[in-house]
Amino acid sequence: MSDPLKKGQLHSAYSNFRLTSFCKHKHTVRYMDRCVFTRSTLFVISLLTLLSLINSCLSLDSSSAGEGVKIEQKLNLDLNSQIVSIAEEPQDESAQLPSKSFQKIFQEFQSKTIMDLYDGGVKAYENQLWYSCASKLERAVSTYKLTTRIISNCRLNCKKDPSQSKLYNVTSEEEIFQHVGFLLKIADCLRNCLDESLGVDYKPLPSDYVHLFETRMPYQYLQYCYYKLDQPKKAAAASYTYFLANHEDPDNTLNVVYYRDELHVPESDFQDLERAPYKAHYGRALRAYVEEDWKSVISHVEQTLEEYYLEYERCFSDCEGKEFPIGQEFSTGVTDWLVYILACKMDCPFVLNKIYTETIENFLQDMYHYLQFAYFHVQDYEKAAEATETYLLFDSSSEIMQKNKEILKAKDQVRDEDFKPRQEVVDYLKSQEDIHSLVRSMRAYRLPNEANTEVKEPLESLAEQQSPSEDWMSRYEQHGMHLIAKSVDLNRQWRFVSDGLFSGEKCEEIFTLIEGLKKGPHGSEIFDLKRAQQKLKENLDEEYEASLGVLVRAIGIVRQYTMHYFDPETPYVIKKSSLVCWSSSDKSEEKLDCYPQEDGTCVKADAMPQELTSNLYTTVTYLHSADEDGDFVFLNEDMKADRTFGLKCGRTVGFSTGDRHTLKIPKDGSKRCAMVLKYSKDPKEEEKDYTKLIILLHKVDQLRMASASQQPEVIMKRFADAGVKIVKEAKELKAKERFVADKVASEAQCSTLINMVLSAALVGDGYIHLQSKPSAISPHTEHEMFRGVTIYRAGKLAHEDVLPVGALRDFLELSENSRLLVEKYFNLTKPLYFDFTHLVCRTAVDDSNKKREDLSHPVHADNCVLKPDGSCVKEYPAFIERDYSALLYLNDDFDGGEFFFAHSNKTEQVSIRPTCGRLVGFNAGHFHGVRAVKSGTRCALALWFTLDPYFKELAHVVARKALNDKEEQQRQREKAAHEDL
Numbered sequence: 001m002s003d004p005l006k007k008g009q010l011h012s013a014y015s016n017f018r019l020t021s022f023c024k025h026k027h028t029v030r031y032m033d034r035c036v037f038t039r040s041t042l043f044v045i046s047l048l049t050l051l052s053l054i055n056s057c058l059s060l061d062s063s064s065a066g067e068g069v070k071i072e073q074k075l076n077l078d079l080n081s082q083i084v085s086i087a088e089e090p091q092d093e094s095a096q097l098p099s100k101s102f103q104k105i106f107q108e109f110q111s112k113t114i115m116d117l118y119d120g121g122v123k124a125y126e127n128q129l130w131y132s133c134a135s136k137l138e139r140a141v142s143t144y145k146l147t148t149r150i151i152s153n154c155r156l157n158c159k160k161d162p163s164q165s166k167l168y169n170v171t172s173e174e175e176i177f178q179h180v181g182f183l184l185k186i187a188d189c190l191r192n193c194l195d196e197s198l199g200v201d202y203k204p205l206p207s208d209y210v211h212l213f214e215t216r217m218p219y220q221y222l223q224y225c226y227y228k229l230d231q232p233k234k235a236a237a238a239s240y241t242y243f244l245a246n247h248e249d250p251d252n253t254l255n256v257v258y259y260r261d262e263l264h265v266p267e268s269d270f271q272d273l274e275r276a277p278y279k280a281h282y283g284r285a286l287r288a289y290v291e292e293d294w295k296s297v298i299s300h301v302e303q304t305l306e307e308y309y310l311e312y313e314r315c316f317s318d319c320e321g322k323e324f325p326i327g328q329e330f331s332t333g334v335t336d337w338l339v340y341i342l343a344c345k346m347d348c349p350f351v352l353n354k355i356y357t358e359t360i361e362n363f364l365q366d367m368y369h370y371l372q373f374a375y376f377h378v379q380d381y382e383k384a385a386e387a388t389e390t391y392l393l394f395d396s397s398s399e400i401m402q403k404n405k406e407i408l409k410a411k412d413q414v415r416d417e418d419f420k421p422r423q424e425v426v427d428y429l430k431s432q433e434d435i436h437s438l439v440r441s442m443r444a445y446r447l448p449n450e451a452n453t454e455v456k457e458p459l460e461s462l463a464e465q466q467s468p469s470e471d472w473m474s475r476y477e478q479h480g481m482h483l484i485a486k487s488v489d490l491n492r493q494w495r496f497v498s499d500g501l502f503s504g505e506k507c508e509e510i511f512t513l514i515e516g517l518k519k520g521p522h523g524s525e526i527f528d529l530k531r532a533q534q535k536l537k538e539n540l541d542e543e544y545e546a547s548l549g550v551l552v553r554a555i556g557i558v559r560q561y562t563m564h565y566f567d568p569e570t571p572y573v574i575k576k577s578s579l580v581c582w583s584s585s586d587k588s589e590e591k592l593d594c595y596p597q598e599d600g601t602c603v604k605a606d607a608m609p610q611e612l613t614s615n616l617y618t619t620v621t622y623l624h625s626a627d628e629d630g631d632f633v634f635l636n637e638d639m640k641a642d643r644t645f646g647l648k649c650g651r652t653v654g655f656s657t658g659d660r661h662t663l664k665i666p667k668d669g670s671k672r673c674a675m676v677l678k679y680s681k682d683p684k685e686e687e688k689d690y691t692k693l694i695i696l697l698h699k700v701d702q703l704r705m706a707s708a709s710q711q712p713e714v715i716m717k718r719f720a721d722a723g724v725k726i727v728k729e730a731k732e733l734k735a736k737e738r739f740v741a742d743k744v745a746s747e748a749q750c751s752t753l754i755n756m757v758l759s760a761a762l763v764g765d766g767y768i769h770l771q772s773k774p775s776a777i778s779p780h781t782e783h784e785m786f787r788g789v790t791i792y793r794a795g796k797l798a799h800e801d802v803l804p805v806g807a808l809r810d811f812l813e814l815s816e817n818s819r820l821l822v823e824k825y826f827n828l829t830k831p832l833y834f835d836f837t838h839l840v841c842r843t844a845v846d847d848s849n850k851k852r853e854d855l856s857h858p859v860h861a862d863n864c865v866l867k868p869d870g871s872c873v874k875e876y877p878a879f880i881e882r883d884y885s886a887l888l889y890l891n892d893d894f895d896g897g898e899f900f901f902a903h904s905n906k907t908e909q910v911s912i913r914p915t916c917g918r919l920v921g922f923n924a925g926h927f928h929g930v931r932a933v934k935s936g937t938r939c940a941l942a943l944w945f946t947l948d949p950y951f952k953e954l955a956h957v958v959a960r961k962a963l964n965d966k967e968e969q970q971r972q973r974e975k976a977a978h979e980d981l
């Protein structure tokens with residue numbers, strides 16, 4: 001972070017501070033690390049930020065109700081700097097606990113009423129009853145705010161002082177209840193408080209409504225109803241309020257602009273109607289800062305801090321009021337709950353530090369910087385010393401702050417004991433450290449199903465299951481990962497090179513994350529996990545989310561491999577993950593006078609470290625292959641090349657962070673990209689953004705699934721209406737969780753898919769899907785040949801116009817229908833995800849060999865290893881994450897090839913004859929096999945599903961995107977052809 005002390009007229013004491021660049025725009029000044037508009041140009045700057053989103057010419061109709069707010073305008077503002085609003089006037093935000101008499105009236109406003117009001121408002125909007133729309137939605141919002149504030153106050157008060165509970169201390173011999181006493185009092189207090197303020201009949205608002213209010217949906221309706229009621233100021237405030245939580249919505253952005261430019265609503269009326277009090281104080285503090293009114297800066301920053309900590313406490317206690325799925329057992333249930341609360345609490349600073357549309361990373365830290373500066377200016381040096389020391393708690397290595405401390409120390413009025421940090425920050429940082437260390441210690445705990453905030457790679461779980469004596473390397477080799485050089489080959493300790501850590505798919509997917517980065521002076525571009533979160537929050541793009549998911553797993557794989565390789569007593573934590581690309585710098589003719597490093601820096605020879613250490617470690621995994629250019633170079637003491645390695649997707653080079661290395665920047669101007677991980681043995685150094693990103697991905701996923709879910713009966717009826725028939729159920733199939741359905745695919749769809757395999761499949765592709773090894777022979781029998789297409793490959797082939805768009809559409813549609821049918825038939829309450837999707841044909845090699853005794857696919861279960869004693873163990877190399885399986889058959893013109901369910905002694909239990917459109921769905925733990933295909937070709941769409949979102953097959957997202965792109969291209973072509981006529 002840069003320094004407020006650097007700004008404008010410096011006190012002579014500060015003259016030795018470094019100066020940063022000036023702001024480009026002539027009406028801006030620099031404060032903190034941003035450029036803000038000076039007073040003459042003050043505006044609701046978040047508005048300006050949003051304008052930068054729409055720098056292009058747009059013409060949109062913003063309303064679903066017909067005639068909307070229209071705007072046609074070319075906006076051309078250079079507003080790249082991220083700025084915050086400092087023009088808004090504060091409002092009266094604090095909702096107090098209502099008085100007793102009010103409570104009586106209030107009790108009428110039960111959550112049912114909130115729902116009624118909301119639904120009524122929306123209905124009125126649809127019926128164009130603008131007055132009724134506005135009045136109902138206004139009441140819905142105010143009742144919701146009041147209710148949530150009351151509940152939140154109860155939680156806060158009862159946590160602080162549970163003595164309102166009449167329960168005596170609970171004591172028990174039973175150990176578990178000895179811990180529960182305190183909780184019991186809080187629970188009793190909370191229940192009483194809620195009963196008293198909301199009435200005993202109060203029912204919590206259903207989560208889908210909570211979501212609507214949290215995403216400020218009522219304001220989206222309100223703005224239009226106000227507009228129709230000729231209340232532009234209110235409309236402007238409502239649309240601005242909605243915008244702040246939904247800035248990716250371009251229609252609303254245009255509305256805001258419209259109110260400003262067409263209806264001339266003054267800037268001061270663009271108010272955030274949901275603004276937390278501390279944000280208002282913050283805005284005023286910034287304004288005072290620009291005006292150099294130090295006394296006001298102090299007073300507003302102090303109020304900001306006071307309100308911020310209140311909000312922080314509230315955020316913490318509200319986390320405990322969130323709805324969670326809980327496990328069945330007492331211990332798992334309670335622990336799952338705790339883990340959820342923890343994840344929620346971890347997010348609090350992130351939520352609170354979002355000011356308007358921008359997240360201010362070091363919000364609190366900045367506040368003490370402002371205070372220090374302002375106190376210094378009013379010559380209250382003791383307070384300035386206190387603020388300095390407080391700041392140093394956040395960042396003890398800040399050179400600027402250290403220098404400032406020296407300057408303050410030189411003042412006569414300042415004594416050593418004045419450098420005492422504020423208690424509130426000591427407490428705050430302790431609570432943060434507590435949360436993070438709890439999260440760390442719970443790392444190994446696995447939440448049920450989709451509730452998995454701690455991510456496990458298949459290889460990670462494999463690692464945990466193994467005893468140390470087991471030959472871990474050969475297991476990795478089965479996945480195609482193998483060591484190609486180790487320390488002895490590489491002249492130095494702590495060096496290795498391994499191949500095959502990523503598949504081509506993974507490389508391509510991660511590569512897509514690298515775009516729009518800024519090049520550093522030497523020609524490197526760096527992508528880190530902070531940027532990833534920011535981008536995902538700005539735009540919940542499913543494809544981007546999928547690529548991040550791949551990255552998160554990739555990090556897990558490489559870390560696990562590295563830990564195994566070095567077998568450290570203390571595990572390594574990841575200190576920093578980034579994607580780094582090198583390409584020739586703009587001044588490419590000039591030769592670099594430093595050695596480019598894999599982490600994106602460029603180091604001079606004399607600055608190269610001498611020491612090797614096993615405490616800090618780096619791995620570099622390449623994201624593409626290159627025949628000639630871009631080598632990695634291990635250097636020796638004399639800075640001469642020790643060994644060089646070419647680039648290859650998935651190749652991983654590991655070395656001690658202090659080791660000497662460099663790289664060759666491609667001469668042809670192309671980018672050379674790698675995933676760079678730095679490790680440390682100090683758990684305190686762990687990169688928090690990794691966990692944060694996982695939690696964010698998880699939340700996004702839950703949101704998406706929640707909005708998509710529908711009642712099973714409705715879906716099953718829809719299937720029945722479309723002709724799908726359940727033909728065999730548990731009883732006939734001799735076990736629960738099995739069914740057979742017919743007419744899931746049409747004849748035309750079956751032929752399309754079969755043609756796809758026969759024409760486009762790479763022989764053997766996708767069967768060993770961690771590492772494609774083309775092989776014509778079936779892994780199960782030499783009498784058959786395998787051909788397959790994965791969903792990823794289908795997407796790619798369609799993208800390259802090798803596969804007709806319609807074929808990809810059928811592939812995606814049939815997969816999705818099969819998934820949905822399994823999810824709804826089994827009445828699953830958790831979303832079912834694809835784990836792997838494989839379209840596969842088996843062809844009898846020698847048609848005359850009809851006496852075959854072998855099986856096309858031996859008896860097995862899809863998620864465990866069948867042992868000779870008939871037990872099935874959930875261990876590697878089985879895909880233990882798989883929960884359900886389905887096969888959608890595509891033809892019947894072959895001999896043999898019946899699917900059968902089996903007993904654990906491998907004998908046949910019940911068999912099913914494949915035919916086009918027939919789907920078998922079953923629990924992935926059930927034994928089954930396929931009889932020999934004696935002649936002809938048997939094709940099926942094989943689908944494996946998981947309840948664990950971590951294993952979600954991301955290729956579906958990529959393929960869907962490819963389909964959408966192609967369809968859009970087709971539409972454009974048709975449109976152009978039509979216009980030509």
Ligand SMILES: O=C(O)CCC(=O)C(=O)O
Binds near residue numbers: 857862887940
């Ligand atoms: O093709 C079939 O009918 C079953 C295949 C199977 O069980 C599997 O691939 O795991």
Ligand SMILES: [Fe+2]
Binds near residue numbers: 861885928
């Ligand atoms: Fe199977």
